Amino acid sequence: MAEVLLQIAGIHKRFGGLHALNDVTLSINKGEIYGLIGPNGAGKTTLFNVLTGLYQPDEGQFTFAGRDLFRQKPYVVVDTGIARTFQNIRLFGNMTALENVMVGRHVRTKGGVFGAVFRDPATRREEAAIRERASQLLDYVGIAKHRDEAARNLSYGDQRRLEIARALATDPKLLALDEPAAGMNGKETDDLKKLMEKVRRDGVTILLIEHDVKLMMDLCDRIAVLDYGKKIAEGVPEAVKNDPRVIEAYLGASPE
């Protein structure tokens, strides 16, 4: 039987009078690529923000890898094994690609203030290991040649890959990607799809928000659909695509 990695139940999130997440329940199995779709404003990013500790849910339950993460702080969430990218790229533009990934890696290291100030041998060894791992990750996502370039000078597609490398540097069990293909051309999207398949093969579960329906249909094992903060459908892509509630949510009318 499939092993559940992430489970949320009865999650509510309100912004004043707006019910952005309304009783959302879902579970993601280890090794899955799980998609989240829905019209604009449906609550997808809000759910990501709840799952990564940026927003505190009003009610519900949230467990991940056997730990209770309900209303936990973002650093606890990262530590437990959830990493994410953002809809709007959030890199340190003036830092090199390598340095951006090293920042992500620091989450998993021990060197404290003492080590950083006095640069003792243990800290220097640790720093070298961080650099080495960051370098490997740039290679892994296919942008090793841009290692020493400022992040802001990378192409849009490469910046998205760099964000993924930085997220992977935290050694996540679950990688949550918020519209990673936005603004990509066909070739870049195809390369991104291959990268996500590789990440999954290497043991990382993926949660994906994406508007590119073809990409979602090709890539996801299961898809959940949000509409006005409610989960209106969930299942394998083919079933979701043909679900009348989903067609209605997207088109505003049932195809009779």
Ligand SMILES: Nc1ncnc2c1ncn2[C@@H]1O[C@H](COP(=O)(O)OP(=O)(O)OP(=O)(O)O)[C@@H](O)[C@H]1O
């Ligand atoms: N911090 C906030 N304060 C107030 N309202 C918010 C906040 N964050 C999100 N919302 C509202 O919650 C609703 C859901 O927004 P959300 O960004 O989660 O939708 P989405 O499905 O990700 O949309 P899109 O596909 O356009 O990115 C929207 O009506 C949005 O305006």
